[in-house]
Amino acid sequence: MIDLFGLLKDTGAYKTVKGDKENGRLSHAYLILTPDGENLGEYLKIFARLAFCNFVEPCFNCRACKLIEENAYSDLIIYPKKETVLAEDINSLIEESYLKPVEADKKIFIINHAETMNASAQNKLLKTLEEPPKGVHIFLGATSEFPLLPTVLSRVKKLEIPAFSAEKLKNALKEECPALERLESAVACGDGTVGKALSLYGDENLKSITDLAVDILVNMKSSKDLLFYSTKVLSSKCDLSEFLSVLELLLRDMLMISQGKEDLVAAKSAVSALKKAERFKTGAIIHALECITEANKRKKFNANPTMLVEWLLFQILEGKYKWQKS
Ligand SMILES: [Zn+2]
Structure with missing residues (x-):
């Protein structure tokens, strides 16, 4: 079992709600934000x-x-009933909110994936958010607050579940994901959420993408190699954003190795191979990392993938030789 509670209980979001409960001042409406859409519903149930x-x-x-x-x-009602939050969910919530709790002293409504509510559903919810019947508490959960109207946002107590550290994620996932090296790369390439780490752990491509990225850093030496490797990166098996995060991770590890901080390396399995890439000077590594940031930006603006990969590999190669000379 994944210890989601173990992760959540150290967050400010959890401590805030716990404190509100202890003081008998549970807010009538909370908005819980996390990029982890897969586990949002489970987190909301822990709050309940x-x-x-x-x-x-x-x-x-x-x-x-x-x-x-x-x-x-019976005193916890969870929406949406289908995949996204619909007007009928909100109608039902409003009706239910006037019925007294069955066995507790309060009634809680969860609206999971509140970011899928359209404007008219949000407007319907406003009055209940503002003046809920006594003992009614609403926990909205969303992966982003931007789809929510300012009028909704101003009526909820906003709490964020932050990205978790690699150490915490590894602890929470170690039972579910017993292959340690694989778990380490999955956690290191993820965005600090259980959902992303789990999906990377199960991703058969991760190992081959890591091998390819190591190969590039160790063996790409000329512009002839550059074309060979860019074709490999652009092949159908390699997901470009995954490639960029793996490459970024490996370069950060190279930086750690070059500073003698080998214990801080995330992709432990790649250490011995990365050591062979010693011809990268610190300046070249930092330059490459900056270029990955730039590549991610260009990708967001729909840059042509072929040109993007060729540009990035060229920058890495050029940087490597430029800093060797200086
Ligand atoms: Zn209990």
């Missing part, structure tokens, strides 16, 4: 347990905690 459980922290063992796990607790 925190609010309902009679212990200071969710015990995962009482009647409420257990029923919430099974989506069967």
